Every structure is written in structure tokens, then in C-alpha cells.
Amino acid sequence: MSSTHTYSKKPVLDEHKYAVVSWPRAVWMKVKLKLSPIVILKEVVLSPFVARSKDKSLKRVRGDASFRYLTDALSGAELQRFMGTSVSVYSTWARQHNLPILIEELEDGGKLFWVGPKRTEKMLLYCHGGAYIFPCQEFTISFWRYIQLELEKQGMDVGIAIMSYSLVPVAQFPAQVWQTCRALEHLFSVEKVKPSNLQLVGDSAGGNLVSQVLSVMLHPLFSPPIIPSGTKLRGAYMMSPWVSLTGVGSSPSVKKLPSFEECNDSDVISTDSILTWGQTVLAGAASPTxxxxxxxPIRAPSDWYQGLPNVVERVFVSTGGAECLRDAGRVFFDEKIKPWHEKAEYFEQEGGVHNDPFFDFQVADGPIGERQTLTPKILEWVTRGFEFS
Known part of the structure; x- marks a missing residue:
């Protein structure tokens, strides 16, 4: 199946719409933030007795509870105000780690943030998550810096760049995938990165964005195409991908997938939050159908990814066994990816929450405990991708 629906005009951006919070809402936001220590303390006290926390370290219990409370209690605009911008988050992180602040302004509003030294012979392009509403988070950068340093120990000098795209409501679909395609075009044409030496990775909404890039490569959405025909990436990894914005599966049924109910109490993000953000993002699509x-992508036609081996060498999808998006990730992989690609892999972390490996780095400098089985899988997959490139 091919798409004849295309966009030819660059995205419209309105930076004035970011983090707009009225003064009464700002006051109420401060009240809610002051309540967070009470919520966290309660979770710590109860942690030995509740399934979602009893197998986690106390550091993880505190960190996970904090994130869950913030995403439950604050609106999208309030979270933007509280978290700041991706530029400020990245710049603060780089200063704290004594690394250079390397920001490249790209055409049409996107930016590249380089993690550590700028290297282009072998590289990862990371699409951050956050429901297309929230900025990049410091602990996600720390995770990819950890991967970078582990690769260096194996003699692999890999460059990592973060794709900073315009957030909702500053820009709506297809701005984010347009900007990401522009970034890839820049890397290929200006930085001379070989597509066969680039692995595209993303989590949550960033995983959704990775799937969008693959879709655009298979079914050009932009006229003229931004990524040249015949381009083939080395790899694509989607961690806890946000592939069901409505909570339903691939069938016409409007019934929610079971994990949205089963994992609502165990995950770091609630079902209500996920579905609310999904409604916000979908409402901005110019041509929803x-x-x-x-x-x-979970609602894409069954043969949508039929030509996947022509645009990416290998694919990896992972989910957590205790996350709301678990079943969506399973369905997406089993029905959309696996039938069309022989080098597609899936891994589900037992007891893992949404983006589980990242939350270790929210509270520590590396993976925590034996329960963290996904981080070594990611490192192994990335390593294998570069071994023969």
C-alpha cells in the first residue's frame, strides 16, 4: 500500500504557545509540587507490601513515584513550565558532566544536541520521548552517555546526537517527523554520515517518531521527499514505543488493550495520562484519517511495513511487562514488524515499567540490580549493529 497524501509546506511554528500557564494555574501548580514529598514518602513506606515497588531499590521507588505523581498531577503546559525546554535541559546536563554544549540549529526548526564529542563515522540519532509535549529529560541523556562509554570500552567510538523537535502546541503533526527527516538529510549530506553507519533510536513518543520515519521512507509523506529514495539505515530501535495513542489495538474494536487496565497501578505513567496526551496529539493532525x-501505527494497514527490509537493516522493539503500553508494543511488533523483517527482535523486560532502563539513571549513575535486564540487551543490540559496519 502506498500513500498519495503528501505535505509540501514547511511546518508552522509558534513558540509563544510553549508552557502557557495562567497565574492562578501557576499558583495551583506550586501547591501540587509541594505535595509531592508526601506522596513519595507514602510510596516508600508501603513499598515492601505493594507489588509495583517491592522488587525495586528504594532509590527507584522514590524516583518512580515522583515521576508518576508529576505526570498525574500536572497538565501538559504545567509540565512544560516545570521541566523547561530541551535546550535548557541539555545545556544543564552537559555543564554538570563537564562536556561541551554542541547544538546545531537545523532547517525548519529542529536541533541536534551532541552527547560528548561530535563523531560521525558511526552514530546513533536519539529521538526523545515525552508524548510530543515534554522536553528531553536529563536522565535519558545520561543513559545514552552510558551506552556511549560502554561502547568506547569495546573500542567503538560512536557519536550520539539527540533529535530536538518542536513540541505540541508549538507545532503539530507532521512537524516532528518533517524536522527529523531534515536532521537525517543534514547528517547524510552535510556531515557525510553513511546511512549504513547510523542507527535510529527512540523511546515512547520518540519510538513513535522512529516508526514515523520508517513509514515516511516507505510511503513518502513529503513532496518532494526529504530522505532520498534508496536510503537504508543500519538499525532502528523503539523502547516502549507509543504506538497506540488511543489505547486500542489494530482491530476496528474500540475496546482498550488489556494492559492499559492491568498495568495502570504498576506503571510510572497512568492510562489516563497516556490517553489524554494521545487526544491532544491526534487533535492537531490536519488530516486525521x-x-x-x-x-x-498500530492502526496502519497490515501490509504498511511490507518493504521494511529495504529501508532498515535491523529492528528492535522492547516493552516492560508492567507498563500500560505493553500490549500495544506486542501487537505492533507481532502484526506490523515481524511478518516483514527477518532481522526484527522483541524483548519484554519482566516487571519493567515504561522506559524502565532510563529510570535507573534518574536516581543513579548506572543500571540498578538484577531486575534491569533490558539495558544489557540494548547495549548488545547496538554493539552488534556497529561490529560489521
């Missing part, structure tokens, strides 16, 4: 295969 025609855009749906790109924006909500």
Missing part, C-alpha cells in the same frame, strides 16, 4: 498510519 490520512495521517493515521503514520501517527498511530
Amino acid at each position: 490520512l495521517d493515521m498510519p503514520y501517527l498511530d
Whole structure:
């Protein structure tokens, strides 16, 4: 199946819409933030007796509870105000780690943040998560810096760049995938990165964005195409991908996938939050029906990814066994990816929450405990991708 629906005009951006919070809401936001220590303390006290926490370290219990409370209690605009911008988050992180602040302004509003030294012979392009609403988070950068340093120990000098795209409501679909395609075009044409030496990785909404890039490469959405025909990436990894913005599966049924109910109490993000953010993102699509295969890939036609081996060498999808998006990730992999690609892998972390490996780095400098089985899998997969490139 091919798409005849295309966009030819660059995205419209309105930076004035970011983090707009009225003064009464700002006051109420401060009240809610002051309540967070009480919520965290309660979770710590109860942690030996509740399933979601009893197998975690106390550091993880505190960190996970804090994130869950913030995403439950604050609106999208309030979270933007509280978290700041991706530029400020990255710049603060780089200063704290005594690394250079390397920001490249790209055409049409996107940016590249380099993690550590700028290297282009072998590289990862990381698409951050955050429901297309929230900025990049410091602990996610720390995770990829950890991967970078572990690769260096194996003699692999790999460059890592973060794709900073315009967030909702500053820009709506397809701005984010347009900007990401522009970034890839820049890396290929200006930085002379070989597609066969680039692995595209993303988590949550960033995983959704990775799937969008693959969709655009298979079914050009932009006229003229931004990524040249015949381009083939080395790899694509999607961690806890946000592939169901409505909570339903690939069938016409409007019934929610079971994990949205089963894992609501165990995950670091609630079902209500996920579905609310999904409604916000979907509401911005200019042509909801025609855009749906790109924006909500679980509802793409069954043969949508048929040509996947032509645009990416290898694919990896992972989920957590205790996350709300678990079943969506399973369905997406089993029905959309696996039938069309022989080098596609899936891993589900037992007891893992949404983006589980990242939350170790929210409270520590590396993976925590034996329960963290996904981080070594990611490192292994990335390593194998570069071994023969």
C-alpha cells in the first residue's frame, strides 16, 4: 500500500504557545509540587507490601513515584513550565558532566544536541520521548552517555546526537517527523554520515517518531521527499514505543488493550495520562484519517511495513511487562514488524515499567540490580549493529 497524501509546506511554528500557564494555574501548580514529598514518602513506606515497588531499590521507588505523581498531577503546559525546554535541559546536563554544549540549529526548526564529542563515522540519532509535549529529560541523556562509554570500552567510538523537535502546541503533526527527516538529510549530506553507519533510536513518543520515519521512507509523506529514495539505515530501535495513542489495538474494536487496565497501578505513567496526551496529539493532525498510519501505527494497514527490509537493516522493539503500553508494543511488533523483517527482535523486560532502563539513571549513575535486564540487551543490540559496519 502506498500513500498519495503528501505535505509540501514547511511546518508552522509558534513558540509563544510553549508552557502557557495562567497565574492562578501557576499558583495551583506550586501547591501540587509541594505535595509531592508526601506522596513519595507514602510510596516508600508501603513499598515492601505493594507489588509495583517491592522488587525495586528504594532509590527507584522514590524516583518512580515522583515521576508518576508529576505526570498525574500536572497538565501538559504545567509540565512544560516545570521541566523547561530541551535546550535548557541539555545545556544543564552537559555543564554538570563537564562536556561541551554542541547544538546545531537545523532547517525548519529542529536541533541536534551532541552527547560528548561530535563523531560521525558511526552514530546513533536519539529521538526523545515525552508524548510530543515534554522536553528531553536529563536522565535519558545520561543513559545514552552510558551506552556511549560502554561502547568506547569495546573500542567503538560512536557519536550520539539527540533529535530536538518542536513540541505540541508549538507545532503539530507532521512537524516532528518533517524536522527529523531534515536532521537525517543534514547528517547524510552535510556531515557525510553513511546511512549504513547510523542507527535510529527512540523511546515512547520518540519510538513513535522512529516508526514515523520508517513509514515516511516507505510511503513518502513529503513532496518532494526529504530522505532520498534508496536510503537504508543500519538499525532502528523503539523502547516502549507509543504506538497506540488511543489505547486500542489494530482491530476496528474500540475496546482498550488489556494492559492499559492491568498495568495502570504498576506503571510510572497512568492510562489516563497516556490517553489524554494521545487526544491532544491526534487533535492537531490536519488530516486525521490520512495521517493515521503514520501517527498511530498500530492502526496502519497490515501490509504498511511490507518493504521494511529495504529501508532498515535491523529492528528492535522492547516493552516492560508492567507498563500500560505493553500490549500495544506486542501487537505492533507481532502484526506490523515481524511478518516483514527477518532481522526484527522483541524483548519484554519482566516487571519493567515504561522506559524502565532510563529510570535507573534518574536516581543513579548506572543500571540498578538484577531486575534491569533490558539495558544489557540494548547495549548488545547496538554493539552488534556497529561490529560489521
